[in-house]
Every structure is written in structure tokens, then in C-alpha cells.
Amino acid sequence: MTTIPDPHVPVEVEVNEEANEPAQKSPQSNVESNSPSEEENELHYPVDHLSTPRQILFIRTLCTAMFTNQIGLGNTLATVGPIGESFGISNPGQLSWLIAGYSLTIGTFILIGGRLGDEFGNKKLFVIGTAWYALWSLIAGLAVYSTQVLFVFARVLQGVGPALTLPNALAILGRSYSPGPRKNMSFAWFGASAPFGAIIGFFFGGLFVLAWWPWIYWSQGIALAIIAVFAAWAIPPLPVSRQQGKQLRERLEDLDVLGGLTGVTALVLVNLAWNQAVVVGWQEVYIYLCLILGFLFGVVFFLIEVYWAKSPIIPFASFNSDVAFVFACTAAGWACFGIWIFYIGQVALNIDGNTPIQMSAWFAPGIPVGLISALAVGKLLGKVPAPWIMVIGQVAYLAGSILASIRPPHSTYWTYFFFSVLIITVGMDTSFPAATIIFSDAVPRHHQGMGASVVLTVVNYSISISLGFAGTIERYINNGGHTEADRLHGYRGAIWFSVGLAGLGLILSLVFVFNSKKQRG
Known part of the structure; x- marks a missing residue:
């Protein structure tokens, strides 16, 4: 029987990102076929048919998103003290803003970056995001001729770059490979780029600060x-799903502008309250005001996404309990990691007297361990249930943070610090690929940017806001930080908080395993 298309229904077209030549789909193209043609496979998964060297180049190019994101974290984490001194900053809360502001912007705007990529082209947004990141890195270096206000502002706007590149890189990977081992391994390589970037950031940050710190950013x-x-050049053209004759109002509805504005406002206000409270204290009225308004905007965002938005940024209605558990475990684990890497570094730098270059060497074992664990996850997914991989990650977070919390000052590197780095890297590079692949497989192909955005929002926002939580603990238990003993007490209090977060993540992951077995049985 021949089906006559309704002339009043808009016809879906595929638009190439590089060429504005729409190719109208015939009605017959929607008929399922048991043997799709090679042309259809190339259209849907364009990288599957590229040569191996070309695929390697493609994956490495996209991995620069995670690599450069972690460089932006590591190069400042290792040199936050000397940079602060050049601006006359010594308050620990103000120094933490140099890290938290960058992660805040990434975690806040990733949702918008992923949606823009879904609508206008993931490749286009990846290139724009990288160029934006380059521009504000240069301005961050030029801030040496101004004040810390410009530097913090530049660091905050630097984060917009990774907010565009990270979700769109993952979306490109999700749309370029058909489901299977190659797709899993591409996500694993993406996750494995994180420790490489962090260590390179530590090394070059420590190297350039010996000469002149602006060269870190230049x-x-x-x-x-x-x-x-x-x-x-390296990323091949990708099709963009659109509809002919789409009006501006329809385009805005697809972008979910209202949901994006309320969501971003909620995230910024809540994060601002926690991180600024470390600087000025909770006695300031505007801190409470920001926190209350943040929660109110969060409620409005949730109501918009569930009941009003035609194309929600986060389709809460389609999330199941598995997604919720992965969401919670990822948040707890990466919050633990954010506190761990900041405060174990502060102990080594400010108590043990290490240099930034020494710190790059101390964290260097994370590179091979991170690579091995991330690639192992790529091989194991599909053979080992994802809930068990999440459990392994949470156990690693817990063990690594406990070692950091009980480490005596000035102790030998090859004891507590060395094993803490090895173990917690396993947590980082097992939880991220597992969560990314689960989310990628859970959402439609044309919303890969959204799926990637949710995971990356959880990761980066957890790092940022957890530093606010930990900083508050440090501020109120370090007795002003006037002596080395007081500073160490504050640092350890913050690290013990990361232990608690890791424990919470482990409990949630075990419940996740139990529920998964119950559903199967």
C-alpha cells in the first residue's frame, strides 16, 4: 500500500553543516529496510567508513576538548599561589575563585552549548568554542597589566569555551559511530585525555611561572x-536534522530559551552563594538572598522543562531510575575529586613546600593509570554491567580520598600520596566513560548534544560547587589559618568532607546494583 504524505506536515530534511544544500527525504526513505545501503550508513555514521589513520586523527582532534579543559584547570591549580601574590591576593576563599569560577562557567553553560550544537551544528560550535577559549586565554594573560578583577573575569569567560567544545565533541562522537566497540572506545579515549591534560597543565604552569606567569595563558x-x-578540517561534515520553513518562534521553542535562562540563573546563583560565602562569610545578607533565589529559579526551571517546554533542554520526563542513580553517583564522585585535587595540592604546596613542577611529577602516575582504566572500561562495557563499573569507581574515590585525609605532612611521596593518586584516578576514568556511554545510549541520536551536556554539567558543576562547600568547612575550622597547624587542620577538614561524598556515592552505586538485579530478576 502506498502512503500519501500529508502536504500540511513539514518535511524533515538533512542539512550538511558545511554546505547549505538540503536533500529532501522521500516518504519511502522512512520505510524500514533489513539491508540498508552503504550510502545510508555513510550518511548516518560518517566516520565508520573512514580509514583507520583518518579515524585516529578525528578522535584525537575531539579529545583536545577534554585535554584543553583539564589544562585550564591544572595550569591554574598549580600556580594559584604565585598568581594570587602578583595581584596581592592571599585569602584562600578568593584564591579558590580562580578555580571555581572557571568550573562554574563550564558546568553552567554546557547545557546551552549542547543545545546550540544540536540546533546549529556540533562541528560549528566545536570550532567556535575552541576559538573563544583561545581569545580569553590570551586576555587572562594580559590581565597582568590590569587587576585581579580582569583576570577572574577572563577565567570565568574562559570556561565558556569548554562549555561549547565538550558537549559538542561528545555529540560528534555519538553521531559519527554506530553503537558498538568503536563507539565505546572513542568515549574511553575521550575520558582518558583528562589526566593527560591535568598533568600537562601542572607541568607547563609550573614551568612558565618560573619565568613569567602570563605565558601560561598566552x-x-x-x-x-x-x-x-x-x-x-579534521572533523568531517555532519548532517543536521531540521525542518523546512521553520519560523523564528519555532526556532526559539526548539532552543528552549526560557528554560535555558532559568536553569543558568539557578546554577549561577547557588554556586555564587556557596563560593562567595567562603570569601565574605555567611553573615552577609546577599549570600542568603542568592541561595534562596537560586533554589526558586531551579524550581521554575524544573516546572518549565516538565510541563511547558516543547523541546526541553533536559527531558526529565524521559529519565528513568537508572539515569537518576548514574546522575547522583557521578555528582558525588566528581565532587570528591574536585576537593581532593585542590586540597591535596594545597597541602603539598603550602605545608610540604613543594614547587608547581614537583607537583606535576607527583601527579604524573595518573597518566598511565588513567589511560589503562579508561580503555579497560571501553572494553568491559557490554561485558560487565555498567552498575558494577560505577561501584568500582566509587570505591576508588573513597579509598583515594581516605589516603589523602590521613596523610601526615612531610611524609614520603611513595606512601600515601602516590597510592592516593593511583587509586583516585581509577575512579575518575571509570565513572566518566561509563556515565557518558549510558547517557549517550539513553537519548535519541539527534539529541546527543543534550545527553553529553547533562553528564558534563554534573561533572564540572559538582567540582565547582564542592569547592564552595569545602571552602566553607576550611574557613570555619582553621582558626584564621595563622599557623601551619591551623591551615593543615582546615585542609584536612575539607578532604574529610570529600571522603563523606565518596561514601555517599558508594552507597548510591550499591543501591543502583541492587535495583538493576531486581529489575532483571
Whole structure:
């Protein structure tokens, strides 16, 4: 029987990102076929048919999103003290803003970055995001001629770059490979880029600070500009699902502008309250006001996404209990990691007297361990249930943070610190690939940017806001931090909080395993 298409229904077209030549789908193209043609496979999964060297180049280009994101964290984490001194900053709360502001922007705007990529093209947003990151890296270096206000502002706007590149890189991977081992391994390589970026950031941050710290950011900006140009060639054209004759109002509905504005406002206000309270204290009225308004905007965002938005940024209605558990476990684990890496570094730098270059060497074992664990996850997914992989990650977070919390000051590197780095890296590089693949498989192909955005929002926002929680603990138990003993007490209090977060994540992951077995049985 032949089906006559309704002339009043808009016809879906595939638009190439590189060429505005729509190819109208015939009605017959929607008929299922047991043997799809090679042309259809190439259209849907364009990288499957590329040569192996070309695929390697493609994956490495996209991995620069995670790599450069972690460089932006590591190069400042290792040098936050000397940079603060150049601006006359010594307050620990103000120094933490140099880290938290960057992660805040990433975690806040990733949702918007993923949606823009779904609507206008993931490749286009990846290139734009890399160029933006390059620009504000250069401005961060130029802030040496101004004040800390420009530097913090530049750091905050630096985060918009990864907020665009990270979700769109993952979306490109999700749309370029058909489900299977190659797709899993591409996500695993993406996750494995994190420890590489962090260690390289530590090393070059420590190296350039010996000469002049602005070169930390100028060198980063030059490298990012080169990557942006190269990515425009290395990433193949991808189809963008659109509809003919779409009006501006329909486009705005697809972007979910109202949901995006309320969601971003909620995230910014809550994070601002917690991190600024570390600087000025909770006695300030505007801190409570920001927190209350943040929660109110969060409620409005949830209501918009569930009951009003035609194309919600986060389709809560389609989430099941498995997604909720992965969401919670990822948040607890990465919050633990954010506190761990900041405060174990503060102990080594400010108590033990290490240099930033020494810190890069101390964290270096995370590179091979992170690579092995991430690739192992890529191989194991599909063979080992994902809930058990999440349990392994949470156990690693818990064990690694406990070692950091009980480490005596000035102790030998090859005891507590060494094993803490090895173990907690396993947590980082097992939880991220597992969560990413679960979310990627749970959402439709044309919403891969949204799925990637949710995971990355959880990761980066958890890091940022957890530093606010930990900083508050440090502030109120370190007796002003006037002596080394007081500072160490504050640092350890913050690290013990990360232990609690890891314990919560482990409990949630075990409940996840129990529920999964119950559903299967």
C-alpha cells in the first residue's frame, strides 16, 4: 500500500553543516529496510567508513576538548599561589575563585552549548568554542597589566569555551559511530585525555611561572587557535536534522530559551552563594538572598522543562531510575575529586613546600593509570554491567580520598600520596566513560548534544560547587589559618568532607546494583 504524505506536515530534511544544500527525504526513505545501503550508513555514521589513520586523527582532534579543559584547570591549580601574590591576593576563599569560577562557567553553560550544537551544528560550535577559549586565554594573560578583577573575569569567560567544545565533541562522537566497540572506545579515549591534560597543565604552569606567569595563558591561547583551524578540517561534515520553513518562534521553542535562562540563573546563583560565602562569610545578607533565589529559579526551571517546554533542554520526563542513580553517583564522585585535587595540592604546596613542577611529577602516575582504566572500561562495557563499573569507581574515590585525609605532612611521596593518586584516578576514568556511554545510549541520536551536556554539567558543576562547600568547612575550622597547624587542620577538614561524598556515592552505586538485579530478576 502506498502512503500519501500529508502536504500540511513539514518535511524533515538533512542539512550538511558545511554546505547549505538540503536533500529532501522521500516518504519511502522512512520505510524500514533489513539491508540498508552503504550510502545510508555513510550518511548516518560518517566516520565508520573512514580509514583507520583518518579515524585516529578525528578522535584525537575531539579529545583536545577534554585535554584543553583539564589544562585550564591544572595550569591554574598549580600556580594559584604565585598568581594570587602578583595581584596581592592571599585569602584562600578568593584564591579558590580562580578555580571555581572557571568550573562554574563550564558546568553552567554546557547545557546551552549542547543545545546550540544540536540546533546549529556540533562541528560549528566545536570550532567556535575552541576559538573563544583561545581569545580569553590570551586576555587572562594580559590581565597582568590590569587587576585581579580582569583576570577572574577572563577565567570565568574562559570556561565558556569548554562549555561549547565538550558537549559538542561528545555529540560528534555519538553521531559519527554506530553503537558498538568503536563507539565505546572513542568515549574511553575521550575520558582518558583528562589526566593527560591535568598533568600537562601542572607541568607547563609550573614551568612558565618560573619565568613569567602570563605565558601560561598566552601559550594556551596560541595552541587553542591552532586547534580551532585544524578542527575545521579534521572533523568531517555532519548532517543536521531540521525542518523546512521553520519560523523564528519555532526556532526559539526548539532552543528552549526560557528554560535555558532559568536553569543558568539557578546554577549561577547557588554556586555564587556557596563560593562567595567562603570569601565574605555567611553573615552577609546577599549570600542568603542568592541561595534562596537560586533554589526558586531551579524550581521554575524544573516546572518549565516538565510541563511547558516543547523541546526541553533536559527531558526529565524521559529519565528513568537508572539515569537518576548514574546522575547522583557521578555528582558525588566528581565532587570528591574536585576537593581532593585542590586540597591535596594545597597541602603539598603550602605545608610540604613543594614547587608547581614537583607537583606535576607527583601527579604524573595518573597518566598511565588513567589511560589503562579508561580503555579497560571501553572494553568491559557490554561485558560487565555498567552498575558494577560505577561501584568500582566509587570505591576508588573513597579509598583515594581516605589516603589523602590521613596523610601526615612531610611524609614520603611513595606512601600515601602516590597510592592516593593511583587509586583516585581509577575512579575518575571509570565513572566518566561509563556515565557518558549510558547517557549517550539513553537519548535519541539527534539529541546527543543534550545527553553529553547533562553528564558534563554534573561533572564540572559538582567540582565547582564542592569547592564552595569545602571552602566553607576550611574557613570555619582553621582558626584564621595563622599557623601551619591551623591551615593543615582546615585542609584536612575539607578532604574529610570529600571522603563523606565518596561514601555517599558508594552507597548510591550499591543501591543502583541492587535495583538493576531486581529489575532483571
